[in-house]
Amino acid sequence: MNPTHTSFQQLPVVDVSGLFSDDDAQRLATARELDRAAREAGFFYVTGHQVSRAQQSALIEQAKRFFAAEHEWKMRYYIGKSTAHRGYVPEGEEVFAGGKRDRKEAFDTGRELPADDPDVRAGTPMLGPNSWPEQAGFREAVGGYYKAAFELGRALFRGFSLALGLPEQHFDQYLRKPPSQLRLIHYPLDPSAEDRPGIGAHTDYECFTILLPTAPGLEVMNGEGEWIDAPPVENAFVVNIGDMLEVWTGGTYVATSHRVRKVREERYSFPLFFACDYHTVVAPLPQFATPEAVAKYPPVSAGDHLFAQTAQSFTYLKERLQRGELLLPDGSKALASFGQQARYASAEMDT
Template sequence: MIRIPMHTAFDRLPVVDIAGLFSDDLDRRLAAARALDRSAREVGFFYVVGHGVPGSLRSALTAHARNFFALPYERKMQYYIGHSRAHRGYVPEGEEVFGQGARDRKEAFDTGLELPADDPAVARGTPMLGPNVWPEDLPGFREAVSRYYEAVIALGRVLFRGFALALGLAEDHFDTLLKRPPSQLRLVHYPHDTQASDQPGIGAHTDYECFTILFPTAPGLEVMNGEGQWIDAPPVDDAFVVNIGDMLEAWTGGAYVATSHRVRKVVEERYSFPLFFACDYETVVAPLPGYATPAALQAYPPLVAGEHLFRQTARTFTYLRRRVESGQLVLSDEAASTASFGQHARAAKSAGQD
């Protein structure tokens, strides 16, 4: 089995108490930041507690997600994501295609930062920015999802300040890059499947943004450790799962690794609510000065964060793939990065060289 550097052979995810990040005491913030840094370097995936997000928001989100996904297919398809100009709305089973062409066996509802059509970034046609799509015939849905989104976005900003401290930067270093981020919240439903066997439901992948804040309702998530083994990451009471994404890997020159993960098919019904915390679309990402070694600069050439996100999204969603194939959608060449993110990709590359 191939040994992947920079990750330990962990057999469970660490728990990081981030309550100190909310303190007025710099020493407490630094202590919490050091704990974040250690988990980001050694694992890349961890639980966070002490986050301050009320459980009532998670309960309301779950209840309204159940109500939406219980609707007839025809009703849900009225909000099909392919009708949206900002990549928002309902994602039916089979819409997403991962890895070797395997269709994903889940359904989802995608939301993001609510921006009006006359917002300058939207008016310029920036992908993945714009108004949300809402099922207005479901009372309370929009309010519950929006309240949750706002609370977890606020948590993400606090985490970003913690990462800045951990990396030896000014605490507000990333603040200016978070004005209109295409940070998506996905409501994901894995239906009850009595025929499910113990096998991957979503193939190994990394997340394209800076980091992800996940609230799951049932087991199924698996994380690859430094020995290439898959480790269960079951839900923990009152904790979020946080994982490093591609942009933080690039910024740190690989010191933080966008840990590969997958979802295993399980018999029980499962809901999953990842918020993919992104920086502004036009942000140019390259190794930070303290991490810009010759090897890091070669491995992580500059890339535009939003272009990387949109290119990867366009490779996954059927409606976007069709637009690319027809010439209706042309992806920027700037989006083509030579970096390989996550230890799964590195393992495959190493295996090919051996």
């Protein structure tokens, strides 16, 4: 158990405007606030982020238009037709640990890479071109938001670098063309959904996530294993630690388990899963490499972990695994292997 992971009852708020300052002291002070929030909760709001309201509004409007379209038209862009895991995700396609199908639909995008990119030509999973629907303004709005949110992610990573006692640009070397996905998610109106999960409890597989939600429904597990509501805050993003930062920090930062429940109104959600480059090997940093941490967190390929978790949760990929068309990378972990859920499950097995 992480001794600093607290029994918080609400998410901390971090003003990250200082990360964009030319003043070294101000950037360091902001980094320390990030560090405190990452250690104590692993989930927090960020304000002062420099992603404009216009960019947010354009994204939301395009998502509403897309998801309001006929199912047959949306299925023209079905993710199972993509070579890079991009496109439309119909309701029930994604299944998390526990085997429950999600009550949501989504559209997945990422960094646009051409077919002749060396990693794409090599068949690297999760990398390649997007699948853009024939909807006026969609590509421009979604692509513009992706670019702005990705720059916020770069700034946050530099803040984490300072917080961890590293050179400010330390993680830049791992951000050349990461498989960072932006998901457009729609939770339809369902008045009976109070006691039914909209999306199963899980951690995020990447380094951290930058989330723009439009309505309540998100719940976060605190250090005591309690589920805490995380409602939207005006012009703030929700940021949470993912599996790879948990590994890099030897468990000092926790990949906080979360879920969506009580979706009693139509809800849209836009997470940018901020990853590092596919072939990055992640292991505890020297300052966190205690014997316990090294034993618990053996080196892992960031991309292989992302692909393995994705392949175990998407129906079309699981079917390919069953047919022998895909193989999980060696050493792949089962779903829900990080975060508090994994810790509590381990403790129960030990008793």
